Amino acid sequence: MAMVKGKKICRFCENKIDYVDYKDERILRRFTNERGKIIPRRISGNCAMHQRKLTTAIKRGRILAIVAFESESYR
């Protein structure tokens, strides 16, 4: 799958979101794969600052059982 080269824009910058809420299941789900892993920056296109904030948010969300640490229903 050849991806078209082009500047990926950080979704958080685009929407001017400066705080990633760890209670927002929708956002945390969007940036984890079906296994529960955090999607890397090179794929999601997030900027470094927002990826950092997102990572802490996802990790906090895992503690509070908002997103899973890992999902067994895979394969």
Added chain:
Amino acid sequence: MNLYETTFIINPQTDDATIDRHVREVADVINKGQGKIHHEDHMGTRRLAYEIQDLTQGYYASFIFEAPTSVLPKLQRHFKLNEYYLRYLTVRFEGNLEKLIRPAEEQAQSPKEKPAAPKDESDIDVGKGSEESLETAESPETEKIQTVETEAVEPEATDESETETPGDDAAEEQEL
């Protein structure tokens, strides 16, 4: 005094009054330690991403509060001693508190606040027309701003990232 946010999960297998009492207990601990609660959020019963004590659902609630550091160990002690708290997390709050509080206030005061705000702008343009016509002209504008704000949050729901990632992931795994 620092701003903190504490989120906790309560065992939902009791009646609503008991759950509410458990939420109030947390608020009491904060208030007793000279803390001040700025925002309270009862998210209600939600599905847990994984089972905790064989439960699949939990009652979520959170407080955003300002308190001296001495409150935090007391809070932690409270959560640890009472087994109906399934999980708790207290972190420094780094979001925009005003954004959280304002929407609630605007809803309550909307009939009074909304017409008052555009008036200030109309004062500048008084030369062009009467105040009344300006006010009516500007009221839809404020509505527009509101819709733009809500839309700005929604586009997050674009599926692009979701469609992008599974393919990349599969590729990654093949490499491994």
